[in-house]
Amino acid sequence: MSDEDELLIEQVAGAYRPPSRDELRYHPAWHDLDDAGRRRAFELARALRTVEAALDASGLSTTARAVLDRIRR
Numbered sequence: 001m002s003d004e005d006e007l008l009i010e011q012v013a014g015a016y017r018p019p020s021r022d023e024l025r026y027h028p029a030w031h032d033l034d035d036a037g038r039r040r041a042f043e044l045a046r047a048l049r050t051v052e053a054a055l056d057a058s059g060l061s062t063t064a065r066a067v068l069d070r071i072r073r
Contacts, residue, residue: 009040
């Protein structure tokens, strides 16, 4: 896998998503990955969210916090 693919996987696996008011969005880099890259990004994201939740006092991942914040608005 190339360095560019690794960077795309890291971007997709991270919690950041471009802001949107009305829709759920994939990270734009998602569309630049092939199936194998998307699977790797998913596995990495799953591992990252587990670590985030373990480090959070409330046991929430970054994704869970973002969802709850959106619901509360």
